[in-house]
Amino acid sequence: MTEVALENGNMDTHAEEARLNKISNEEFKIWKKAVPTFYQHISTFKPCLQKHVTNQSKLQKTVTFTDKMFPDMTKGTLTTSVLLALGSDIYEIDVILPIGAHLTSEESSCDVKPQYEAFLKTFEQTKFEPKWKVENNDTVAKLYYLNTSGVKFIAVTTNGSILWFRDEITTAITSCVAEPQESGTKVDVRSDISSDLSTIAVITTITKDDIASSTIKIVDNVVKVGDVKRTIYVKDNFHCGSFKFVNGKDSVVLCDNHCTFKLWDLNNADDTPSFVFTDNTEGKLTVIGTSKIVSTLFATGSDNGTIKLWDLRSLSHNKTFEVGKDTDAVKEIALLSHFDDDAVSDIIFSSTSACKFVTVGRSGNVYHWDMEYLFSKEQNDEKDSKNSDEESIASSALQAECLSFYHTGGFRRLRTDGAKRNTVACDSVIDDLVCTVDADDLLTVYIPFTARVASDSTD
Structure with missing residues (x-):
């Protein structure tokens, strides 16, 4: 922390801390000026x-x-x-x-x-x-x-x-x-249910001696409730960080803490993922959320507060690529962010609107997003001619238009482990x-x- 020098030569850390807090508060007031906070x-x-x-x-x-x-x-x-x-x-x-x-x-x-x-x-x-x-x-x-x-x-x-x-x-x-696990192993579980409620899937990651193995179970929820319809073994020491159904009940997508996405087409009996891509351009991936209404729409969150909105139809299948290098292969349709680099802990899409979803920060604060502005805006060839500065301005405008509400419960929402x-x-x-x-x-x-x-x- 930068310290403030007093006349006697001593350093006043409290004064400097108060000054930095004041600056932070003013920045926050500017950031949320256009965000409604009434209930x-x-x-x-x-x-x-x-x-x-x-x-x-x-x-x-x-x-x-x-x-x-x-x-x-x-x-x-x-x-x-x-x-x-x-x-x-x-x-x-x-x-x-x-x-x-x-x-x-x-x-x-x-x-x-x-x-x-x-x-x-x-x-x-x-x-x-x-x-x-x-x-x-x-x-x-x-x-x-x-x-x-x-x-x-x-x-x-x-x-x-x-x-x-x-x-x-x-x-x-x-x-x-x-299945019971050996002592000394760490178990991490992620799950999701298909939009038609016919299938539930659970991915279990077992870590022992820094070696991770992940297994996906696809379980029936209609005909023979509880029966495992399929088991997929994820290779390459993959530690799943988030896991969701996408495209209805036909596909599952997951990501690990190395920013790698893997998608399986459940109609394909092959255990090899349909496509794999890496996105480490905006922090480490922490969570995936999928739309309950638009089957191909999903969002990702990162540890630096970045939220990206994706459309499965725009992704190239049957290949491996990296965001930022294979720019023609994949591009998010929207880029949003939490205040103060608040890591994204959860993403929940609305069941009543195709345009709305909420994101939860590690702080426990809840961000409400309404993408109607983006979805209703005419897509034309003019955007292809914009330079990077203009794209940055457009991203800021998108943030201001689409962040419809910001809920904070104050310090009572804080937890030492940040598990929200x-x-x-x-x-x-x-x-x-x-x-x-x-x-x-x-x-x-x-x-x-x-x-x-x-x-x-x-x-």
């Missing part, structure tokens, strides 16, 4: 959970919305619920919203001021017990809400097991159990409804106000 609705819920272990704040947590919708026109409220997993325990917790979050048209709007008092009083007096529990005390890494064919949700554990749960039964009704993956969920029915869970179990449910006032709009 259409925001509420926090601190459930009193039954404690099964000490240091519960250290347990891995994950959250997802259900499809519960109970409107009450007389009270002007809407009750929905979230599934919250803490370690091996899974809770269902009701949360309350204004009915306007559900009834958006003018004809069906409710003039009654929301009455939350009775719900909140009951909530505060309730000691929540887990409705479901994973056997052997395995930790839940990810939840997938289904509510189809008698199955309420799927839980994927940190050791790679897949468990199916029913509403009225506390333990899993079906399972695809992971799966701690943010987007509702599949209500547009822009988001839930976050903090280390102290605090649930925050909000809907951003994304309209811009006329004076802030730019040509």
Whole structure:
């Protein structure tokens, strides 16, 4: 740190730190000037959970919305619920919203001021017990809400097991159990479910003596639930950092911490990936997110806060190439970034809009993106004649137009390990409804106000 010299020759580090903080604050104010930070609705819920272990704040947590919708026109409220997993325990917790979050048209709007008092009083007096529990005390890494064919949700554990749960039964009704591992091995699991919910896939990376081996399991979720339809062994000491279905249920794409992408066409029986490409132009890759509506659209995030939007149709298949060198082979369709190089921990595409997605920083802050400006903008040959400076200006303009909202929970969102993956969920029915869970179990449910006032709009 640069120090400030005092008259007596001593150095005042506190004054210099205050000066740098002031500069940082001013830069932040300029950066977020055009980003709305008002909420259409925001509420926090601190459930009193039954404690099964000490240091519960250290347990891995994950959250997802259900499809519960109970409107009450007389009270002007809407009750929905979230599934919250803490370690091996899974809770269902009701949360309350204004009915306007559900009834958006003018004809069906409710003039009654929301009455939350009775719900909140009951909530505060309730000691929540887990409705479901994973056997052997395995930790839940990810939840997938289904509510189809008698199955309420799927839980994927940190050791790679897949468990199916029913509403009225506390333990899993079906399972695809992971193989036991030798002592001294490190297990890292990533998973995803296809857009039609017919297939779930889990990739397990086993590391021992700095040697990593990754295995992809493609598991049936419709006909023979829990049956492994295919197993793919990933070669070349590949340590998976993120993993997603892309192009519906036909392909899976994954990346490692060396910025290498691999894509498998699941219609091809060959275990060799359909194509491989490397992108180390903007930090190290940390996460992939795929659109739930546009099957070929996906995004990547890096440890320096860079987000890139890709279209699978623009990528060259059946070859290996590197971004930045084979420029004719691959190019992202948009380049965005987090504030202050905030590493990207998660990317979640909207289920209600083809243009929207959110990204989560290592800090826990949530960035809302709306790409309508990009997708509606006419693509013409003029962009091919722009020089690099003009492209940089265009990227800045794109950032200003597409960052529609910025949510921060302050220091309570911070965790020493920076693990924010799966701690943010987007509702599949209500547009822009988001839930976050903090280390102290605090649930925050909000809907951003994304309209811009006329004076802030730019040509």
